[in-house]
Amino acid sequence: MIFLHYRTAEQKIRELLLTHSASTALQKVVDVLYEGFEKYSWVGIYLVKGDMLVLGPWKGKQATEHTTIPFGRGVCGAAAKTGKTELVNDVSTDKRYLSCFHSTRSEIVVPIKKLHVVLGEIDIDSFRSAAFNRNDASFLEKVADMLSQHI
Ligand code: SME
Numbered sequence: 001m002i003f004l005h006y007r008t009a010e011q012k013i014r015e016l017l018l019t020h021s022a023s024t025a026l027q028k029v030v031d032v033l034y035e036g037f038e039k040y041s042w043v044g045i046y047l048v049k050g051d052m053l054v055l056g057p058w059k060g061k062q063a064t065e066h067t068t069i070p071f072g073r074g075v076c077g078a079a080a081k082t083g084k085t086e087l088v089n090d091v092s093t094d095k096r097y098l099s100c101f102h103s104t105r106s107e108i109v110v111p112i113k114k115l116h117v118v119l120g121e122i123d124i125d126s127f128r129s130a131a132f133n134r135n136d137a138s139f140l141e142k143v144a145d146m147l148s149q150h151i
Pocket of ligand 1: 044
């Protein structure tokens with residue numbers, strides 16, 4: 001497992017977005033996030049279709065049953081509705097949480113926005129409690145910003 005610092009990962013993502021077409025770039029970004037950070041145990045990108053979130057590229061040990069999520073449902077739907085990053089330190093205490101994997105303890109959802117319109121989101125689960133901090137949030141918000149040009 002390779003451990004990347006946020007800046008290195010950001011640079012890597014910036015480069016791959018310049019060199020790959022939109023269709024392959026999203027999967028490559030997911031791969032960099034999953035492989036670069038051990039605590040990111042499942043990484044997916046949901047894309048907005050109408051008032052639904054539809055799962056796009058993802059990487060993790062298991063597939064999720066939540067491949068479509070209506071706006072407003074779950075942590076993902078909340079982030080899509082408000083356009084704000086959701087950081088859940090303990091999923092067992094968040095009533096909105098839609099369970100995907102028994103191993104998940106914490107989750108972060110970062111909307112991908114263009115001109116304040118939510119186009120999609122980055123959803124990351126961790127097997128660690130409180131795995132995500134403000135550094136993860138600001139790093140992933142930068143990644144989401146870069147992705148907004150490719151959706
Ligand atoms: N836990 C999310 C659903 C997506 S899975 O984590 C992949 C939620 O509460 O919206």
